[in-house]
Amino acid sequence: MAKMNKKWVVLCSTAIAAVYVAGYWTTEIDKTNVLINTDYSSPSVSSSTLEGDSPQVSDSQSQVSTKYNNGTYIGMGSNRRGTIQVTVAIKNDRITDVEISDFAMHYSIDDVIGMPEEVLKIQSANVDNVSGATYSTRAFSDAIQDALNQALRA
Amino acid sequence: MKKAKLFMDTIVQIEAHSGNEMSDDELDSCINKAFDAFRLVERACSRFSPDSELMQACRRIGEATAISPYLFEPLKFALEMAEWTDGSFDPAIGQLLESKGFNRHYLTGERMNSNVDGSATYRDIELSEANRTLCLHKPLILDLGATAKGFATDLAARELSGCAGFVVNAGGDLYAGGTNEQGDKWTIGIREPNIANGILESLSISDAAVCTSGSYERRSEGDEGEHHIVRPATGKSPNEWVSCTVIAPYAMMADAFSTAAFAIGGEEGIALIADAGLQGLILTSNSRIKRIGGI
Numbered sequence: 001m002a003k004m005n006k007k008w009v010v011l012c013s014t015a016i017a018a019v020y021v022a023g024y025w026t027t028e029i030d031k032t033n034v035l036i037n038t039d040y041s042s043p044s045v046s047s048s049t050l051e052g053d054s055p056q057v058s059d060s061q062s063q064v065s066t067k068y069n070n071g072t073y074i075g076m077g078s079n080r081r082g083t084i085q086v087t088v089a090i091k092n093d094r095i096t097d098v099e100i101s102d103f104a105m106h107y108s109i110d111d112v113i114g115m116p117e118e119v120l121k122i123q124s125a126n127v128d129n130v131s132g133a134t135y136s137t138r139a140f141s142d143a144i145q146d147a148l149n150q151a152l153r154a
Numbered sequence: 155m156k157k158a159k160l161f162m163d164t165i166v167q168i169e170a171h172s173g174n175e176m177s178d179d180e181l182d183s184c185i186n187k188a189f190d191a192f193r194l195v196e197r198a199c200s201r202f203s204p205d206s207e208l209m210q211a212c213r214r215i216g217e218a219t220a221i222s223p224y225l226f227e228p229l230k231f232a233l234e235m236a237e238w239t240d241g242s243f244d245p246a247i248g249q250l251l252e253s254k255g256f257n258r259h260y261l262t263g264e265r266m267n268s269n270v271d272g273s274a275t276y277r278d279i280e281l282s283e284a285n286r287t288l289c290l291h292k293p294l295i296l297d298l299g300a301t302a303k304g305f306a307t308d309l310a311a312r313e314l315s316g317c318a319g320f321v322v323n324a325g326g327d328l329y330a331g332g333t334n335e336q337g338d339k340w341t342i343g344i345r346e347p348n349i350a351n352g353i354l355e356s357l358s359i360s361d362a363a364v365c366t367s368g369s370y371e372r373r374s375e376g377d378e379g380e381h382h383i384v385r386p387a388t389g390k391s392p393n394e395w396v397s398c399t400v401i402a403p404y405a406m407m408a409d410a411f412s413t414a415a416f417a418i419g420g421e422e423g424i425a426l427i428a429d430a431g432l433q434g435l436i437l438t439s440n441s442r443i444k445r446i447g448g449i
Contacts, residue, residue: 005431008411011234012404015227016308022223024194086160095261097193098160129169129321130343130353131328131366131399140160144261 066093068151074101075147077140086140088147098144155181161192162200162303163260164325168310171335173318184314188322191309198224199302201248201295202259202266208296211288212248212268218280218287226286228301228406229279235301235410236276239426243414244276244386248295255375256382268295275386299382303327304365304409311405322405326366326412329405330359344399344435354443355435357401365408367416368397383416392419394439401433401449408432 019025068090077084089097155178156169168188172181198221200206207225221229232245249272251257257266274294281288307322311329314320319332321340330340339358346352347370357364367383369391374380380391398416402408411432415423424446427434433447 008234008407008430009403011231012308012406015223015231015305015406016312018223018227019309024223025190098261100158100160100165128334128340128342129167129323129328129330130345131323131326131364141260141263 068093069153073147073150075143077142084143086143088144090151157185159189162196166192167323170314170317170320188310188313192306195224195302195306198222199228199298201297212295215290215293218289220286221288228298228305230281231406232298232301233276235414239414241275241386242418245296245298246274246276246294247384247386248297250384250389251297254380270294300413301406301410304406307405327405327409329363331361363402363405363408365412366397366399367412385417394419396437396439399435400427
């Protein structure tokens with residue numbers, strides 16, 4: 001390996017170590033990440049329920065009105081390859097987790113990730129995994145929106 | 155055991171097996187911790203959330219701010235690459251990407267429209283190693299699209315290192331550790347987007363990262379020929395290559411080198427990978443394959 005390789009390798013290994021040395025891993029794990037936009041509108045989603053006048057319920061702990069009930073909701077969406085199912089966890093109006101839960105059922109995980117079907121066949125036949133350009137998650141918007149609709153405070 | 159979740163606008167798939175050393179519960183817990191790596195890095199580095207550590211830092215100009223290692227480390231790596239490539243790779247291009255329509259949050263649909271003039275470069279970003287602080291000398295929007303996902307993949311791999319074998323596949327970024335359940339190295343295909351049944355090459359990998367930067371999945375909605383990899387000097391997307399794959403000991407390294415080489419292109423882009431002693435595979439737009447490092 002060329003000499004320059006070593007510099008980049010050291011940068012990577014110290015980067016990983018920095019997270020653990022600082023103790024960040026254990027202390028910051030349960031903060032949530034994505035704020036749900038209050039005026040969400042996606043062109044691909046029928047959002048009548050979102051635009052409706054859902055009553056704002058006061059959250060006694062945080063003293064702010066919330067739009068969604070905390071909890072875990074299953075959302076369905078579909079594309080030309082079939083149905084997509086996601087499990088969306090919501091806490092304090094934030095999406096904390098989106099698991100693709102469909103593949104344990106009728107469809108394989110590979111059917112829903114937006115890859116060309118021919119690649120999927122190869123993947124299952126000859127290789128364990130495929131590296132390609134980053135796939136977009138657009139196909140999941142409907143399923144996530146479906147879950148959010150269920151979580152709306154009625 | 156196989157699980158998939160959405161992070162960073164991509165599907166993160168983790169497959170791991172314990173080789174009978176762990177219970178299913180222990181294995182499940184390792185996989186969940188690996189997903190947490192993506193959660194933490196995304197929360198720190200997202201350009202699409204106003205409340206991410208990155209976007210909060212972008213609102214403070216001219217003052218040094220302490221930042222967590224989840225932001226500091228991938229930013230530091232990106233700055234090293236910016237220096238190394240003399241700005242052909244630049245983490246200050248967030249505003250340019252926003253203006254090309256790469257500004258939509260994948261979960262909320264919300265779009266970011268930042269009001270900065272876009273003249274800033276990586277030279278306006280100052281990191282202090284001693285204080286672990288960031289100071290921006292001009293208004294700019296950071297973009298860590300080429301290092302944050304790789305960094306999260308490396309952290310996930312560390313969480314899974316007790317497993318006999320695992321693959322973390324985050325779209326373009328992949329790390330394969332140990333062996334598959336048959337005890338063989340993992341076979342990793344590199345996608346050939348132009349051809350049906352398209353696999354450019356099949357690789358045998360153990361304890362290594364593979365990252366492919368390509369122009370074919372994330373196209374600009376507005377501009378013909380534009381995609382999410384941009385040459386800072388011209389503000390345009392290079393199109394002489396279709397994809398650039400790099401194999402490296404770390405995913406952050408593979409990610410940054412494949413993206414930087416794609417942005418530079420030509421013999422110079424190939425030299426970037428070769429000079430670092432890495433292996434690479436490039437598919438050009440006239441369907442030629444270029445091999446680097448004896449792949």
